[in-house]
Amino acid sequence: MATASNPTRGTGLRRVPGVLLRIVLALFFAFPIVFMLISSFKPDQQIFKDLGSIRAFLPVGHVSLANYRGVFDRVPAMRFLMNSIVISAVTVALGIVVNSMAAFALSRMRWPGRRLLLTLIIATLIVPFETFALPMVWWVNKLPWLQFDGSHLVITEGWLDTYRVQILPFVANAFSVFLFHQYFQSIPKELDEAALMDGASWFGVYRRIIMPLSGPAVATVAILTFLPMWNSYLWPLMVVQDEHLRPVMIGIQYFFQLNVSWGQIMAYSTMITVPVLALFLAFQRAFINSIASSGVKG
Amino acid sequence: MSTTVSARPRPRGTPGGVQRRRERLTAFGMVSPAVVLLLCFLVVPVALAFGLAFTSARLVSPTPAHFVGLENFRLLFHDPVFARSLRNTLVFAAVVVPVQAGFGLALALLVNTKVRGTTFFRTVYFVPVVTSMVVVSLVWLFLYQKTGLVNHLIHSFTFGLVTGPDWLNNPRTSLPAIIFMSVWQGVGFHMVIWLSGLQTIPVELHEAAAIDGADRWARFRSVTWPGLRPTRAFVLITITIDAFRLFTQVNVMTQGGPVDSTSTVVYQAVHTGYDQQQTAYASAISLVFFVIVLAVSLIQRFLTREKD
Structure with missing residues (x-):
């Protein structure tokens, strides 16, 4: 009878095929990642030898950290990791401030043209980055920047090979503005009015009342900004030649120069994947919710 | 002021x-x-x-760019590599969009239950999504080798009857191999989107249908599918745009090869615009790409619009 009232809850033997299916699928999604983790501890020779059996997924044989030592000999891995952490963190922080401020003004304040601007911002969502990445390389190569050379300010041309070229283009994000806007709409407007009556400024309302109430939206925007920044590949490939400024994904290229060591490739891949994987496992609910909330824009 | x-x-x-x-x-x-x-x-x-797109601009050039009219587009439409790239991109999208959407929905239905361990399975299915495409491409590059793990698995599951090809070095299997891997990586994302759609459908509707004697399939058709309408439009548009952007996998795994069998529009734009520094030509490619993506999303938006 339980099956009739709750169709999703089977009992006993009837559940076996369903559980088996789930397990097979889990193996299907997990096996490349497990293979990567395990192989990162094995010498190349053994990786190839183990391919034909279950041993490919087991930490058996000559297990060591040799590949990881090899990684550090081959590339400035720590430098790449630091660069990616700095670039992602600064973009996330600036993105939260810039996009939430815009969303606040668009959703809670009255001024001419705000509807039009919101529509225009949302319309840009349909333009994939790839369609203008190439002209943008040309464009950032021409952009000026003010620099202090010790005694006075000088204007320099070109943003290639800098941190800012990896950060500033990705700070303002139409989708983040949209997400904040949606969230702010759900907070009662009476809060603003009461605070304004008490003499608060509009910026004060934003900073002291609305933002402290918007934790979930901040988390979502942080995750949705962080993932693509950590994973960014196309853009730094084109605008950063200086080894000291390169992010983790570009480090991959170094492993295909001279003698290729798959063990080292797996070790480096593990090093740049595990931090994100750990964050995901720690904040699973927030991750899944943020992806799910990206579906609300239908 | x-x-x-x-x-x-x-x-x-x-x-x-x-x-x-x-x-x-x-x-x-x-x-x-x-x-x-x-x-x-x-x-x-x-x-x-x-x-x-209408000039002769190059990334680094001693002479200033000048207006050349439609010259870049004339070259583009006679460029066999562009024709091939466009075709590959369309094939990729045409396969990935329905397969990934369908598979994602199946997974969502599978984990949208109260069976013990569901959270664990949902997490595992989602792991490829948080793994970067660069890493995923690298690992699969190794798995797809002639004597790689994929062919070993094929060999043992068919009891030695089938010997797999050299997936990425064979022009006939290179694009399918990239398609398979891309679905593997991306399907968890759309599982979650479908899941959030499923959870907006009131349980009472399912219960009412069950009391009326509807079986699983009938319930899916009359309750679940109509309830997913807004999610459907979103999933369709995001998968399609993502499919058109195909670049990283190609750049890491095949560099467009063998014989352009995996070249895509974005890959070609980057290759000509950056590696060969032909900014203007790449801009022309980008412009055509932009128009296609815009047209496809507008058509989809029209087809999946709310019918009032």
Whole structure:
């Protein structure tokens, strides 16, 4: 009878095929990642030898950290990791401030043209980055920047090979503005009015009342900004030649120069994947919710 | 600006007028960082894609760019590599969109239950999504080798009857191999989107249908599928746009090869515009790409519109 009232809850033997299916699928999604983790501890020779059996997924044989030592000999891995952490963190922080401020003004304040601007911002969502990445390389190569050379300010041309070229283009994000806007709409407007009556400024309302109430939206925007920044590949490939400024994904290229060591490739891949994987496992609910909330824009 | 406002014989001094002006100024101040950045790093580059496509601009050039009219587009439409890239991109999208959407929905239905361990399985299915495409491509590059793990698995599951091809070095299997891997990586993302759609459907509807004697399939058709309408439109549009953007996998795994069998529109744009420094030609490719993506999303939006 339980099956009739709750169709999703089977009992006993009837559940076996369903559980088996789930397990097979889990193996299907997990096996490349497990293979990567395990192989990162094995010498190349053994990786190839183990391919034909279950041993490919087991930490058996000559297990060591040799590949990881090899990684550090081959590339400035720590430098790449630091660069990616700095670039992602600064973009996330600036993105939260810039996009939430815009969303606040668009959703809670009255001024001419705000509807039009919101529509225009949302319309840009349909333009994939790839369609203008190439002209943008040309464009950032021409952009000026003010620099202090010790005694006075000088204007320099070109943003290639800098941190800012990896950060500033990705700070303002139409989708983040949209997400904040949606969230702010759900907070009662009476809060603003009461605070304004008490003499608060509009910026004060934003900073002291609305933002402290918007934790979930901040988390979502942080995750949705962080993932693509950590994973960014196309853009730094084109605008950063200086080894000291390169992010983790570009480090991959170094492993295909001279003698290729798959063990080292797996070790480096593990090093740049595990931090994100750990964050995901720690904040699973927030991750899944943020992806799910990206579906609300239908 | 403030002088022109205060010069007008408006009710300045009245609390309402001052407050409204302050509200406007604050609002402008708060939107301007985002607007300036979007102008600089989205609007201007898009406009440049339009402009540069009609010039002879190169990334680094001793001579200034000049207007060449439709020359880039004339070259483009006679470029066999572009034709091939466009075809590959369309094939990729045509396979990935229905397969990934369907598989994602199946997974969502599978984990949208209260069976013990569901959270664990959902997490595992989602792991490829948080793994970067660069890493995923690298690992699969190794798995797809002639004597790699994939072929070992094929060999043992068919009891030695089938010997797999050299997946990425064979022009007939290279694109299918990339398609398979891309679905493996991306399907968890759409599982979650479908899941959030499924959870908006009231349980009472399912129960009512069950009481009316509807079986699983009938319930899916009459309750679940109609309830997923808004999610459907979103999933379709995001998968399609993502599919058109195919670049990383190709760049890491095949560099467009063998014999252009995996070259895509974005890959070709990057290859000509960056590696060969032909900014103008790449802009022309970007412009065509932009028009295609726009057209496809508008058509989809039209087809999946709310029918009132």
